[in-house]
Amino acid sequence: MSEAFDATKVRKAVLTVALLNFAYFFVEFFIALSAGSVSLLADSVDFLEDTSINLLIFIALGWPLAKRAVMGKLMAIVILAPAAFAA
Template identity: 55%
Template sequence: MQQEQLLRTTVIWVAILNFSYFILEGIVALTIGSVSLFADSVDFFEDFAVNTLIAIALGFSLRTRAIIGKIMSGIILLPAIAALVQAIIKFSHPTAPDPLRLMITAGGAIVINTVCVLLLARCRNEGGSLSIAAFLAARNDIAANAAIIIMGIVTYYTLSGWPDIIVGLCITALNYSAAKEVWEAATSESLKARALAGEDID
């Protein structure tokens, strides 16, 4: 029970951090016209949603948590879809975003996500697929933020919008991978729930 309370408190704080930076990063992304930063801002909203659902779902049955885990795997795909749409829109006019503001904002995102990873690492195994979803999302976000900073350096020297589009598409791949892992974890929990209930498993 103590571990469950620790997990609930942790994910609530992580949800607050993610929602706050979602607003900040989203405003910057729209202002400078960055595909990768926009995808990353939506990703912060996805993390907010995942951690909020975890706080609500704790204490539910194993079967119910498995269902919510599968729902979360779909939520994780939202940033991927957003990045893909923005990349397609920018294909015809690949203008370069402001590299300085882009790198500063991505640097702030690394700080927020690192704090979230450290918080979630203490209890990542306490909530099954739910806590795994939160941990994987935060972990992958750090890699995406680092890629955005590197892309900002490239953009500074090339003044091309293509690096921004490419990184946006890479964020799409990262989120697909995380969604797949969460789906598999939730499926495993679902099978465990059926086994505990005495159901036949093919």
């Protein structure tokens, strides 16, 4: 039996994931600083990117479909920003 899409439950799950990503950023960031690891520091920044993407998804799930398409473009920019910075 197929259940209908429940945006409220999905939004709650996405927000939980965003908060967990944000919390883990701090864990990995401070471990990277104490270990002097640039690799861990870069990986910790990736958790901030994951957080921002999940927050954008959380916001967009409350919008009509046409506005979600605009949010998809914004998410693409967020994903490409670290690559542009690294280049």
